[in-house]
Amino acid sequence: xxxxxxxxxxxxxxxxxxxxxxxxxxxxxxxxxxxxxxxxxxxxxxxxxxxxxxxxxxxxxxxxxxxxxxxxxxxxxxxxxxxxxxxxxxxxxxxxxxxxxxxxxxxxxxxxxxxxxxxxxxxxxxxxxxxxxxxxxxxxxxxxxxxxxxxxxxxxxxxxxxxxxxxxxxxxxxxxxxxxxxxxxxxxxxxxxxxxxxxxxxxxxxxxxxxxxxxxxxxxxxxxxxxxxxxxxxxxxxxxxxxxxxxxxxxxxxxxxxxxxxxxxxxxxxxxxxxxxxxxx
Amino acid sequence: xxxxxxxxxxxxxxxxxxxxxxxxxxxxxxxxxxxxxxxxxxxxxxxxxxxxxxxxxxxxxxxxxxxxxxxxxxxxxxxxxxxxxxxxxxxxxxxxxxxxxxxxxxxxxxxxxxxxxxxxxxxxxxxxxxxxxxxxxxxxxxxxxxxxxxxxxxxxxxxxxxxxxxxxxxxxxxxxxxxxxxxxxxxxxxxxxxxxxxxxxxxxxxxxxxxxxxxxxxxxxxxxxxxxxxxxxxxxxxxxxxxxxxxxxxxxxxxxxxxxxxxxxxxxxxxxxxxxxxxxxxxxxxxxxxxxxxxxxx
Amino acid sequence: xxxxxxxxxxxxxxxxxxxxxxxxxxxxxxxxxxxxxxxxxxxxxxxxxxxxxxxxxxxxxxxxxxxxxxxxxxxxxxxxxxxxxxxxxxxxxxxxxxxxxxxxxxxxxxxxxxxxxxxxxxxxxxxxxxxxxxxxxxxxxxxxxxxxxxxxxxxxxxxxxxxxxxxxxxxxxxxxxxxxxxxxxxxxxxxxxxxxxxxxxxxxxxxxxxxxxxxxxxxxxxxxxxxxxxxxxxxxxxxxxxxxxxxxxxxxx
Numbered sequence: 001x002x003x004x005x006x007x008x009x010x011x012x013x014x015x016x017x018x019x020x021x022x023x024x025x026x027x028x029x030x031x032x033x034x035x036x037x038x039x040x041x042x043x044x045x046x047x048x049x050x051x052x053x054x055x056x057x058x059x060x061x062x063x064x065x066x067x068x069x070x071x072x073x074x075x076x077x078x079x080x081x082x083x084x085x086x087x088x089x090x091x092x093x094x095x096x097x098x099x100x101x102x103x104x105x106x107x108x109x110x111x112x113x114x115x116x117x118x119x120x121x122x123x124x125x126x127x128x129x130x131x132x133x134x135x136x137x138x139x140x141x142x143x144x145x146x147x148x149x150x151x152x153x154x155x156x157x158x159x160x161x162x163x164x165x166x167x168x169x170x171x172x173x174x175x176x177x178x179x180x181x182x183x184x185x186x187x188x189x190x191x192x193x194x195x196x197x198x199x200x201x202x203x204x205x206x207x208x209x210x211x212x213x214x215x216x217x218x219x220x221x222x223x224x225x226x227x228x229x230x231x232x233x234x235x236x237x238x239x240x241x242x243x244x245x246x247x248x249x250x251x252x253x254x255x256x257x258x259x260x261x262x263x264x265x266x267x268x269x270x271x272x273x274x275x276x277x278x279x280x281x
Numbered sequence: 282x283x284x285x286x287x288x289x290x291x292x293x294x295x296x297x298x299x300x301x302x303x304x305x306x307x308x309x310x311x312x313x314x315x316x317x318x319x320x321x322x323x324x325x326x327x328x329x330x331x332x333x334x335x336x337x338x339x340x341x342x343x344x345x346x347x348x349x350x351x352x353x354x355x356x357x358x359x360x361x362x363x364x365x366x367x368x369x370x371x372x373x374x375x376x377x378x379x380x381x382x383x384x385x386x387x388x389x390x391x392x393x394x395x396x397x398x399x400x401x402x403x404x405x406x407x408x409x410x411x412x413x414x415x416x417x418x419x420x421x422x423x424x425x426x427x428x429x430x431x432x433x434x435x436x437x438x439x440x441x442x443x444x445x446x447x448x449x450x451x452x453x454x455x456x457x458x459x460x461x462x463x464x465x466x467x468x469x470x471x472x473x474x475x476x477x478x479x480x481x482x483x484x485x486x487x488x489x490x491x492x493x494x495x496x497x498x499x500x501x502x503x504x505x506x507x508x509x510x511x512x513x514x515x516x517x518x519x520x521x522x523x524x525x526x527x528x529x530x531x532x533x534x535x536x537x538x539x540x541x542x543x544x545x546x547x548x549x550x551x552x553x554x555x556x557x558x559x560x561x562x563x564x565x566x567x568x569x570x571x572x573x574x575x576x577x578x579x
Numbered sequence: 580x581x582x583x584x585x586x587x588x589x590x591x592x593x594x595x596x597x598x599x600x601x602x603x604x605x606x607x608x609x610x611x612x613x614x615x616x617x618x619x620x621x622x623x624x625x626x627x628x629x630x631x632x633x634x635x636x637x638x639x640x641x642x643x644x645x646x647x648x649x650x651x652x653x654x655x656x657x658x659x660x661x662x663x664x665x666x667x668x669x670x671x672x673x674x675x676x677x678x679x680x681x682x683x684x685x686x687x688x689x690x691x692x693x694x695x696x697x698x699x700x701x702x703x704x705x706x707x708x709x710x711x712x713x714x715x716x717x718x719x720x721x722x723x724x725x726x727x728x729x730x731x732x733x734x735x736x737x738x739x740x741x742x743x744x745x746x747x748x749x750x751x752x753x754x755x756x757x758x759x760x761x762x763x764x765x766x767x768x769x770x771x772x773x774x775x776x777x778x779x780x781x782x783x784x785x786x787x788x789x790x791x792x793x794x795x796x797x798x799x800x801x802x803x804x805x806x807x808x809x810x811x812x813x814x815x816x817x818x819x820x821x822x823x824x825x826x827x828x829x830x831x832x
Contacts, residue, residue, distance in 0.1 A: 004471055004473075004474065004662075004692075005471070007473060008471050008472065008473035008474075011370075011473055012378065012473075014370055015370045015371070015373060015374040015378065016374065017370075018366070018367045018368075018370035018371050018374070019370070019371050019374050019375075019379075019387065021367060022367055022368065022371050022391070022394075022443050022447065023387055023390050023391070025394065025440045025443065026390055026391075026393060026394045026397075028405075028409070029394075029397065029401070029402065029405045029409075029440070030397075032405050032408050032409050033401060033404065033405065036408055083300050083304060086293075086296065086297040086300045086301070087297070087300050087301045087304055089297060090297040090298065090300070090301045091301065094294065094297065105301065105305050107564075107567060108305040108306075108308060109304075109305065110563070110567050111308060111560060111563045111564060111567070112304075112305075112307060112308060114494070114497055114498070114559060114562075114563040115308075115311070115501070115556065115559060115560075115563075116498075116500070116501020116502065116503065116528065116555065116559065117501070117503065118501060118503045118528045118531055118532060118552065118555070119311065119315075119501070119552050119555060119556050119559075120311075122315065122531060122548070122549060122552040123311045123314055123315065123552075125535075126314050126315070126318060126549070127314075146307065149304055149307075153304070177286055177287065177289075177290035178290055178294065179289065179290045179293045179294075180286075180290075202396055205398070206397075206398025206399065206400065206401070207398065207399070208398075208399065208400050208503065208504040208532075209503040209504060209528065209532060212532055212535060213535050233398060233399075233400040233504070236400050236404065237400060237403075237504065237508070240404065240407065240508075251404075252404070255400070255401055255404045258398060258400070258401060259397070259398075259401050262396055262397065262398055262401075263393065263396070265396070266392065266393055266396035267393070270389055270392060270393075381639070458676070459637075460672050460673075460674070460676050461676045461678070463634055463637075463670070463672065463676075464670070464672065464676040464678065464738065465678065465688070466634060466637070466665060467632055467634060467665055467668065467669065467670035467742070467751075468665070468666070468669075468688060468689040468692070468741065468742065468745050469662045469663070469665045469666035469689060469692065469693060469745055470662065470688075470689075470692050471662055474692055478678075478688070479678055479679065482679045482680070483679045
């Protein structure tokens, strides 16, 4: 009996230790970024573009990357939304009665969800070469859209599934067409759509491998779709690789900026999804 | 008016159908596209040659992928060895032992961890893990190490996949009915004995699925590993050796891709390899998980 | 001569969250008899049963006050050893829950945990309990196959054998035949009748016919209170309380 008790206690301690490590790793990571990056943070970072050449310039900030990332992520999220909403509606609302197809399609999107961003980047590059595009904002948006579609479809799918079938039936029995019924459902899940958008935007803005080949890089804020665009993650990567201390410092500060942006987005989407589920019960 | 509504409905239906089929078929399109681009390389060497040769000299036209495959395996292996036991314990704690208060703090925390972009993990790896390995760990084992190693890559990767493994295993545990645990407890078993002999057994396929999914995620992770791995085109022999996983290979060399003959084919081939392996793992894992769901829904 | 009751409940109160589920329950369960707890759904029957082997402890937000004496010892005493208490009772749930292992291992699970490792002794025990529940002939050739392959009726008998293997004194049944077909149900009912020579049995049931067939005593619970308690025939055919009369009305043997 004593041995049994001891074994239980031993594993309990182990469990708590593991939990501390896993939960603590979050604080260690964010803490390291904050501590290192805070020193180099100043207003210039977010308002100016790099001065004096990117790798060796000692002045300026990363406005180019912030705006570039916003454009790429924003464009991709928008495009992704335009494609994912019809898909999610189609799978859930138009295909009722058939059991097989929706599940096959869901498997497809689950698999697409698991494909790493580097493959999307490589494929995006292939598309660009095929159409004769250069590394540019447009290229970046295309690649990131591909990355974002499975994420959005999954999130929207989950949300639409929570809508009870009776709502759909109610609209249809009033003589609505399928599209009109879909609009009703969409209005019902508005917070869920917002959460999906936030989720995708957060993923898009932080990803490197998909924009590596496709968006190029530039010291300037892009003014057209065909200009190369700098992105925050890439900016961080390049800056950290520089031999100049000030540039490295800017890298840490950029990392801090990206971390803050993503944390805000994650917290927001978490709050939203809690609020959303409060409605449903 | 009526006609217009119906027409609009029909058009939209067709449009949605097209969008759906097109995006779902992306899997095929990507696979075919990558394969097409790899053909020039496959014309000069066979699959076995490419996968087993360890000579990587692009300028001489020699493309042996063995070091990179090994690099990927080492890094992923280390990551799973670290992450699996830890996450299993955490998932057990969360579902079987933790009071609601603690669960409500831990769940959002794990969620936040999953949102951190990979490049930030890379920065943390460079700032924290590399010096840690170089100063505190390696001196016990080897003469000299820069800290840039597969061990560093494995640790960073492990932390990145924590949220994934924890969330899947927690879900699996939650599908086990409480009455089954009660049956064991009523026989006089302690909570831990119940967990060990009943819960874990029942959850075993789900845990495997979680591992398979985590492996496929780890395989594809690019930037974080790239920043801490050392990127040396030689197969690693110890955890302190540098490594060069497949995604890092692709990411690092895309610049020279177009200037050296067949280099772009080689990189596309690497992408194809990754794609195929991850595809396989994903499908296996999803099938296991969905079978579990349906068996328990009965 | 009054025998010491096997289980004696004294002023038991159970709150789950802010709901007062069991209100001041005091009752004695007689030794080596079958006692059935009847009553409408949701009135606390299962809660009462689960309080006997302290399985109730695991319900979130639960508050238990009062005493439950088994063989004179309060099982809710802070010093009481829970796994030891649970060993004294075997629980049979509504649906059978075979453990994810072979038939043999299911029955051997309890004894193994409590220290019995020697194979010959285990073999003997497994055979004994499977015979006691009438399963032996049906499964003796496939003891090492998975328990989930048995039919539901067989699984429930397996769970009973499993519970008996730890050598309890009391058997608790929570609507244990409600998932079974009529044949399996009557097999289990017969088992209860024969087992009461060795064990005290407490059953929760909503099938009055079953209660009448199997039990010696009946407790009628309504809205968390014990409304009536007495020998089977009295409570079912000649109830004293009006509530009981309402509940059993229309019950013709």
